[in-house]
Structure formats: C-alpha cells, structure tokens
Amino acid sequence: MNIVLFLAPASIGLGALGLLAFFWTMRSGQYDDPKGDAERILNDHLDDKPPVDPV
Amino acid sequence: MSASLTLERDLEAFVRRDEAGRGRLELLVSGARCAACIRKIETAVAGLPGVASVRLNLTTGKLAVELTGQEAHPERVVETVEGLGYRACLFDPSEAAAVQDREGRELAVALGVAGFGAGNVMMFTVPAWAGLFGQELTPATLTLMYWMAAIVATPCALFAGRPFFRSAWASLRRGKANMDVPISIGVILTLIVSFSETMLRGRHAYFDAAVTLLFLLLIGRYLDHRLRANARSAARDLLALQAPVAVRLSGEVEHGVPVAEIAVGDRLVVAPGDRVPVDGLVESGRSDIDNALITGETALAPVAVGARLHAGALNLSGRLVMTATARSEDSTVAAIARLMEAGAQTRSAYVRLADKAAAFYVPVVHTIAALTFVGGWALGLGPREALLRAAAVLIVTCPCALGLAVPAVQIAASSRLFRKGVLVKSGAALERLAEVDHVVFDKTGVLTEGRPRLIDAPAHLVAQAAPLARASRHPLARALAAQAGAGPVAADSVETAGQGVEGLIDGRRARLGRAAFVGVKDGGARETELWFGFENEVKIRFVFEDQPRADAAEAITRLRGMGLSVEVLSGDLAGPVRDVAHAVGITDWRAGLTPFDKAAIVDGLKAQGRKVLMVGDGLNDAAALAKAHASMAPGAAVDAAQNAADLVFTGEALGVVVEAITTAREARRRALENFGFSALYNLIAAPAAMAGLINPFIAALAMSGSSMVVLINAARPRLSLGR
Numbered sequence: 001m002n003i004v005l006f007l008a009p010a011s012i013g014l015g016a017l018g019l020l021a022f023f024w025t026m027r028s029g030q031y032d033d034p035k036g037d038a039e040r041i042l043n044d045h046l047d048d049k050p051p052v053d054p055v
Numbered sequence: 056m057s058a059s060l061t062l063e064r065d066l067e068a069f070v071r072r073d074e075a076g077r078g079r080l081e082l083l084v085s086g087a088r089c090a091a092c093i094r095k096i097e098t099a100v101a102g103l104p105g106v107a108s109v110r111l112n113l114t115t116g117k118l119a120v121e122l123t124g125q126e127a128h129p130e131r132v133v134e135t136v137e138g139l140g141y142r143a144c145l146f147d148p149s150e151a152a153a154v155q156d157r158e159g160r161e162l163a164v165a166l167g168v169a170g171f172g173a174g175n176v177m178m179f180t181v182p183a184w185a186g187l188f189g190q191e192l193t194p195a196t197l198t199l200m201y202w203m204a205a206i207v208a209t210p211c212a213l214f215a216g217r218p219f220f221r222s223a224w225a226s227l228r229r230g231k232a233n234m235d236v237p238i239s240i241g242v243i244l245t246l247i248v249s250f251s252e253t254m255l256r257g258r259h260a261y262f263d264a265a266v267t268l269l270f271l272l273l274i275g276r277y278l279d280h281r282l283r284a285n286a287r288s289a290a291r292d293l294l295a296l297q298a299p300v301a302v303r304l305s306g307e308v309e310h311g312v313p314v315a316e317i318a319v320g321d322r323l324v325v326a327p328g329d330r331v332p333v334d335g336l337v338e339s340g341r342s343d344i345d346n347a348l349i350t351g352e353t354a355l356a357p358v359a360v361g362a363r364l365h366a367g368a369l370n371l372s373g374r375l376v377m378t379a380t381a382r383s384e385d386s387t388v389a390a391i392a393r394l395m396e397a398g399a400q401t402r403s404a405y406v407r408l409a410d411k412a413a414a415f416y417v418p419v420v421h422t423i424a425a426l427t428f429v430g431g432w433a434l435g436l437g438p439r440e441a442l443l444r445a446a447a448v449l450i451v452t453c454p455c456a457l458g459l460a461v462p463a464v465q466i467a468a469s470s471r472l473f474r475k476g477v478l479v480k481s482g483a484a485l486e487r488l489a490e491v492d493h494v495v496f497d498k499t500g501v502l503t504e505g506r507p508r509l510i511d512a513p514a515h516l517v518a519q520a521a522p523l524a525r526a527s528r529h530p531l532a533r534a535l536a537a538q539a540g541a542g543p544v545a546a547d548s549v550e551t552a553g554q555g556v557e558g559l560i561d562g563r564r565a566r567l568g569r570a571a572f573v574g575v576k577d578g579g580a581r582e583t584e585l586w587f588g589f590e591n592e593v594k595i596r597f598v599f600e601d602q603p604r605a606d607a608a609e610a611i612t613r614l615r616g617m618g619l620s621v622e623v624l625s626g627d628l629a630g631p632v633r634d635v636a637h638a639v640g641i642t643d644w645r646a647g648l649t650p651f652d653k654a655a656i657v658d659g660l661k662a663q664g665r666k667v668l669m670v671g672d673g674l675n676d677a678a679a680l681a682k683a684h685a686s687m688a689p690g691a692a693v694d695a696a697q698n699a700a701d702l703v704f705t706g707e708a709l710g711v712v713v714e715a716i717t718t719a720r721e722a723r724r725r726a727l728e729n730f731g732f733s734a735l736y737n738l739i740a741a742p743a744a745m746a747g748l749i750n751p752f753i754a755a756l757a758m759s760g761s762s763m764v765v766l767i768n769a770a771r772p773r774l775s776l777g778r
Contacts, residue, residue: 008203012175019171026163036113042090 069129069145069313070122077107078122080129081146084136085116092141099135103127118143130311145300145311159284162277165215169270172211173263179204180263184752194256201253201260208262209246215269216242218276234413234458237420238272241449248446259443264450264754271762272458279462279482282469301332304376317379325375327529331368335377337361342373345530367674372529372550407483408726409461416457420741424448427745440747447744450754452737459762460729463769468722476706477687477715484701487685488719490666494614494712495657495683497671498625498635502607504707505672505691507531507599509538516595519560520587523548523567527556531585531599532567555585564590601631607639610709617716619668624653626675654678670712672696687712729765736761 025031070078087096093111100109100120105127109120120132129145136143179200186192216239223235242265249260300311302324309324314332317323322338325331331344343355346368355371358364364377424445431441465482472479479485496502507530509517521539524532526548545565548558555568566573566588573586575594588594604610614621623644625632632646645656653671657679660667669676669683672692680686680699688700697703704711740757743749749757 004199008178011178012207015171015175019167022167023164026160026167033112033114036093036111039090039093039113043094 069311076124078127080120080122080132082118082120082133082136082143083116083146084111084118084141084143086141087111087113087116095139096136096141099139100132103131103135106132117146159277159280162218162273162280165218166270166273166277168211169215169266169273172208172215172266173270176204176208176211176263176266179207180751180755183260186258188752197258198253198256201249201262204260204262205250205253208266212242212246212262212266212269215266215273219269219272232413232417234409234417237413237417237449238268238458240421242269244446245450248443252443255439257439257443259447259751261446261450261751261754264751264758267755268450268758271759275459275462278466282462282466282479282482302326317382319379319382321379323377323379325364325370325377327370327372327374329370331364331366331370331377333366333379334381335364335379337364338376338378340373340375342375343371345369345371365674372554407461408486408723408730409457412457412460412730420449420452420737423452423741423745431745444745444747447747447749447754448741451740451744451749451757457730457733459765459769460733461726463766464722464725464729467725467769468718472702472711472715472718475711475714476704477711478703478705479715480701480703484685485719485722487666487701488668488716489723491619491668491685491716493620493622493660493665494668494670495622495624495660495679496641497669497673497676498623498627498632499601500672500691501670501689502623502635502639502709503601503603505601505689507534508602509534510598510600510602512538512597516587517597518542520565520567520595520597522560523556523558523565523587526550526558527567529556531597532556534599535567535585535597560589566590603635603638604707604709607709610713611639611641613710613713614716617713619716624648624656624679626650626653626673648675650675650678654682657682668712668716671700687715725769725771729768732764732768733761 030037070080072078084096087093093113096111096118097109100106100118105123107121107123109118111118118136122129133143133145182192183197183200183204186197219235219238219242222233223239226233226236245261245265245268249262249265252258252260301314301317303310303312303317304322304324317333323332323335327342337358337360339360341357341359344358344364345355346365358375364375366381427448428441428445431444432438436444462482465479465485468485469479469482499505517535517539521536522543522545524535524539525542525544527533527536527550529550545556545558545560548556550556551568551572555566555572557564557566559565567585570576570584570586573588573594575586575588584599585597586594587597611621621641621643623632623636623641625644625646626648627646629646632644636642636644648656653676657667657669661682661684666684669679669686670688671677671680671686672689673696676688676692677696677699680688680696685702686700687702687704688696690697690703690705692700692703702715704715736757740749743753
C-alpha cells in the first residue's frame with residue numbers, strides 16, 4: 001500500500017509538468033497564428049524564429 | 056497611389072517607438088493566403104533598410120514590423136507590400152495596443168488548471184467509486200484517497216473558480232444574483248462538505264465534482280469570450296480597411312496622420328476617391344462630393360472654395376485642400392451621438408436569456424436546498440446527513456448545462472454566420488435578432504449597391520470608351536471600366552477635376568466626362584451620366600444608376616414569408632426611393648427623412664411594442680441603428696454606423712439578412728431546447744438528491760452527461776434549412 005504514497009505524487013508531478021508545458025506554449029505565442037504556422041513548414045528555408053515580440 | 060500624393064508622405068505617427076528609437080509598426084494585410092505569400096512579404100520587407108524583423112500572422116492578417124532606427128520609413132513598408140499585390144493598411148498604434156487579450160488569457164489559464172485538476176483528481180476518486188460498489192477498499196484507504204483528491208482539487212478549484220467568484224461578488228454587491236452566484240456557492244459549499252466528510256471518515260466527498268463542474272463551465276465561458284473577441288477584432292479590421300489615414304499639409308509637405316490626431320485649423324488634403332476625414336471648409340480645389348453616407352442622398356454635390364464638407368463624405372473627382380473645423384470626435388454631429396448613446400443605454404437594459412434563466416433558477420434551487428436541510432433535520436436525519444443531502448442538491452443541480460446552454464449554441468451560430476460573411480458582435484445581439492418582427496431598411500447602400508452601375512449600354516461602345524475610363528478615378532468612369540474588364544489604358548491622359556478626362560485612344564484624341572466637357576450642348580446636367588466621343592465625331596451617352604442589390608427583391612419576399620413586415624426609411628428624395636422600393640417589392644416607404652426623423656420613427660414603432668431590426672449604413676442611420684431592438688450594417692458603412700450596429704455583413708448579397716434572422720431564431724430554439732433539457736434533468740436529479748440517492752459517482756456521471764447532451768445539441772447540424 002505504501003507504493004501509493006510514492007506513485008500518487010509522481011503521477012501528480014507528471015500531470016503538473018504537462019500543465020506547465022501548456023502555460024509555456026501559451027506564453028511563447030504558439031497559439032497566436034495556427035494558420036501561419038501550418039503554412040510556414042512548407043517554406044524551404046528553416047523558419048523557426050519566434051514571432052515578433054510576443055505580447 | 057494617385058499622382059497627387061507624389062509628395063513625401065510621412066507616416067511616422069503610426070510607429071510606436073521606445074527610448075532607444077526602435078519602433079514597431081503594424082499593418083493589416085489582405086490577400087495573403089499561403090506559405091509563398093508569407094515568404095514573399097517577409098523577405099521583401101526584411102530587405103528594406105532599417106527593418107530589424109518582420110512577421111506575418113496569417114490567422115489575424117497582421118504584419119508586425121520592427122524598425123531599428125530613424126532611417127526606416129513606414130511608407131516604404133506599405134509600398135513594398137502593395138507592390139507585391141497585397142492590400143496593406145496601417146493600424147493606429149492605440150488600436151493595436153488594445154488588441155492584447157488579458158481576459159482570454161486568464162480564462163485559458165483557468166481552463167488549463169481546471170482541466171488538470173479534473174483529470175488528476177480522478178486517479179483518487181475512481182478507486183473511491185469502486186469502493187461504493189462493494190469492491191475491496193478499506194475505510195482507511197478510502198479516506199486516504201479522499202485526502203489526496205482534496206490536495207489536488209482544492210487549490211485547482213479555488214484558482215480556476217476565480218472568474219466566477221469575482222463575477223458573483225460583483226453581482227451580489229449590486230444587489231442581484233447572476234448565474235455565477237449559485238456556481239460559487241455550490242463550489243465552495245461542496246468543498247467544505249467534502250472536507251468535513253473526509254475528516255469524519257464518511258463516504259460522500261465530492262472533490263471531483265467541484266473541479267469538474269468548473270472545468271465544464273469554463274469551457275462555456277471561454278467559448279463565449281472567443282466569440283466576442285473574434286467579432287471585435289474582425290470589426291476593428293473592417294474599420295482599419297476604411298483607412299482612417301488623413302493627409303495633413305505642413306507647408307507643402309504631406310503627412311499621413313491618424314484621423315484622431317487632427318486638430319481644428321489643420322490643412323488637409325483629400326484625394327479623389329478618399330473620404331473627408333473631419334468636418335471642414337474647402338480651401339482650394341473643385342470636386343464632386345457624394346454625401347450618400349451622411350444624408351442618404353444619391354445626387355452628387357459640386358463643391359468649390361468655401362464650401363462646407365462633412366466627415367464621411369466621399370470626394371469623387373478633384374483634389375481638395377480643406378481646413379478642419381472640428382476634431383474627429385466632434386465631427387459626427389453631437390446630437391446624433393447623443394441619440395446613439397441613449398439607444399445604447401436602453402439596449403444594455405436588455406436581459407439576456409441566460410440571466411432570465413438565472414433569475415428563475417437561483418431562488419428555486421437555493422430554496423430547495425435550504426428546505427432539504429431544514430426538512431431533513433426536522434424529519435430526524437440528523438444535521439450531518441441533512442447538510443450532506445442539501446449539498447448534494449446544490450451539486451447535482453449546479454448549472455453546468457445551464458452555463459453551457461446558451462454560449463455553446465451561440466458560438467455555433469456565430470461561426471456559421473461568420474462563414475457567410477456576417478460578424479456578430481455579441482451573443483446578446485443574436486438573442487435580440489431572434490425576436491424582431493419588423494425590418495426597417497435604409498435605401499442607399501443597403502437595398503441598393505451604393506455605387507453607380509452602367510445600364511443599357513452596347514458592349515462595343517463600352518469597349519471603345521474603356522481605355523479613357525481606366526485612366527480616371529471618378530466612380531462613374533470606374534463603373535464603366537469595371538463593365539469593360541481589363542484592357543489598354545489611354546495614352547497621355549489628363550483629368551480635369553469635376554469635368555472629365557482626355558487622352559489618346561489608338562492615336563485619336565477623345566474625351567470622357569460631363570456633357571459640356573465632351574462638347575455636347577444640350578446634354579442636360581444629370582449627375583449620373585457620362586458622355587464620350589472622339590474629336591469631331593458623334594458623342595455617346597452612358598447612363599448610370601444605383602441599382603438594387605441583385606437579390607434584394609428575393610430577400611424581401613423571404614422576410615415576408617417569415618412573418619416580418621418591411622419598411623424603407625430614406626433621406627433621399629421621394630422619386631428614387633419610390634423606384635427602388637417598387638423594384639424590390641416594398642409598399643411601405645418614407646423619403647426625405649432627417650437622422651432625427653429616422654430615430655423618432657424607430658422609437659414610435661418601439662412604443663407600439665414592435666421589435667425593430669434596422670439595417671442601415673449611413674451616419675444618418677446611426678441613431679436609428681442604436682435605438683432599434685437589433686441592427687445590421689454592411690461592411691462599407693461609416694464607422695459610426697458599424698459601431699452602432701449589432702451585426703456587420705460583408706459581401707454583395709442582401710440574403711444574409713434573412714440568413715442572420717433564421718440562424719438567430721434557430722439558435723434561440725436550440726438554447727431553449729437546452730434549457731428544457733436542463734430543467735428535465737434537474738426535475739429528476741433534485742428529488743433523487745433530496746432522497747439521498749446520489750453518491751459521488753452518480754453526481755459525476757450525471758453532471759458530465761448533461762453537459763455533453765447540451766454541447767452535442769448545440770453542435771448538431773441544422774436539420775431544416777429555413778427558407
């Protein structure tokens with residue numbers, strides 16, 4: 001039963017990691033231009049610059 | 056760019072600069088669609104001197120440009136983008152700053168936290184549910200599971216619930232109870248009861264219900280917010296496309312300035328084809344002015360030095376220099392502005408469907424919960440069990456489905472309308488639109504196309520005159536050129552303001568313009584005709600008319616078929632109004648109305664208990680638009696009309712008005728269906744909770760189940776295509 005005391009925090013921690021990742025994607029403006037990002041990948045030269053001044 | 060603007064244009068006012076001199080510029084680019092467009096535009100603009108970085112946002116159509124220093128010129132950026140074949144216009148920096156969406160971000164964060172909480176709390180509550188069904192779970196383990204659930208759910212619920220708590224508090228302080236009050240009470244009471252149950256080693260803790268409830272409600276809240284934010288930004292883009300860039304003269308240099316910065320006494324240049332930015336007097340130049348958006352009149356007014364110009368009028372033929380006599384805010388006649396304000400106030404008193412439901416729902420549910428507690432205790436259940444049952448009533452009846460019932464339907468309806476070119480500014484607008492029973496149309500620009508069109512002209516004559524027409528910016532000439540399609544342009548063309556254009560076609564000299572200019576003695580002085588002729592040859596007359604929109608008559612018939620009465624209120628003269636009303640099949644029309652007459656008529660209809668939909672585009676319609684129960688304006692309307700209207704439609708078809716009403720009615724029906732379903736659900740769930748039949752598993756199941764039904768009903772494709 002003691003294993004629960006280890007597993008539960010571990011799984012919560014993994015979930016929290018996912019939540020933090022979501023915040024990060026939002027802060028770095030990854031949802032600002034879904035259409036543009038879908039098209040940009042078709043351009044020949046690598047275009048992985050972040051958007052100008054994410055607000 | 057017209058020849059009159061070859062002087063240096065300084066658009067520095069559109070750049071936001073920091074202390075170091077770095078600047079930021081935003082343009083609205085239309086026409087960009089694909090990866091190649093992105094690359095072309097970004098490469099070309101990045102190659103300009105002084106441009107640090109450039110990024111095109113394809114979703115919003117905004118091009119953000121960062122400038123390193125003073126050597127960068129905003130006008131070069133605009134020219135470069137336009138040179139690539141895209142339409143570009145500058146965004147007023149104050150507008151661009153307003154785009155930041157603080158509320159949306161907060162809701163998204165709350166939604167993320169609630170989602171995390173709802174997902175993870177299940178790790179502990181699912182084993183607890185297993186215990187409810189006689190699976191092997193010792194009381195100590197159950198309590199452990201609940202404690203872990205509490206650790207996850209409580210902070211998540213308190214954080215994600217903030218938007219609701221804040222709104223509930225604000226509403227209570229005004230002495231009212233909106234839907235957020237029972238939500239907040241329900242969540243907080245659920246947490247308290249669950250804690251006490253866990254401490255007393257009971258079996259009924261609802262930590263999962265509290266956080267799942269918030270998660271589902273936040274979905275509705277977020278959808279509602281997105282609807283409004285999208286409509287707002289689309290409306291802003293429409294206004295920016297009307298390019299409120301005024302050209303100010305200082306000395307002989309032309310500066311482009313945002314209209315808001317114009318001061319009284321400024322000298323402004325109005326090029327042919329531009330709108331007059333503010334009220335003023337003509338200082339030099341001659342031209343024809345189209346006042347259709349201000350008075351509804353279709354006849355053109357010739358102006359010369361000393362003539363009065365109204366903001367929003369369209370300058371047609373000649374370059375004018377004017378002196379501003381009013382600032383932008385004061386230019387819309389003060390009285391019209393006051394009327395609009397009064398209209399907006401009556402409209403804000405409108406009670407939305409969800410709030411009506413809340414006004415009924417809140418007292419009923421709270422009374423039932425209180426009765427359960429008091430009655431249960433009195434009947435000998437004991438305070439703990441009685442409180443538990445009262446809490447269960449609040450939890451299972453918590454307005455999950457109610458909170459989603461309206462926004463989910465409205466977002467589906469608005470996105471359907473958006474695809475048809477109709478912008479809905481708010482959900483309340485859709486609700487009001489569904490109730491209308493009388494439609495008032497403006498004539499010019501609403502029933503009609505709002506611009507002249509060539510009638511009854513043989514194609515070979517049009518082709519003959521087209522090369523000269525293409526060389527002119529006059530709207531009649533443009534209409535002629537549009538009819539002819541692409542082709543050669545006359546050589547050596549010279550345009551005389553207010554008269555016409557002269558040039559060489561295949562080496563022969565020809566003129567296109569007013570009768571006198573072309574050399575016709577008895578041509579009459581009609582404003583809606585053009586004459587054309589080669590030197591010393593027979594002259595040809597082209598007649599233009601502002602024709603009804605192609606589907607106007609059909610749209611009117613369909614409106615009648617839906618049981619709506621239709622009327623035309625116009626500021627134009629009786630003749631043209633009668634002709635258009637007759638052509639589209641409307642018998643009820645009034646002409647020669649002032650803006651105040653229109654507003655008064657709308658008020659009168661309101662007093663008779665009619666729910667009026669006003670469709671108008673002019674400054675003279677703005678007050679009536681604001682006063683009407685619901686209002687629509689075409690995308691070509693003046694700012695004031697678009698701001699006053701609930702819905703803005705783009706495109707040429709008037710059928711979208713019918714479409715909008717049908718969709719609004721359909722949305723209302725769906726919302727009511729959703730309410731009906733929620734009521735039914737509550738009728739079953741509340742007695743069950745009072746009888747103590749609800750356990751945490753059933754509560755969770757019922758709550759998400761009812762929300763899903765409501766969402767699916769909202770997204771259900773339209774079964775009957777309303778005709």
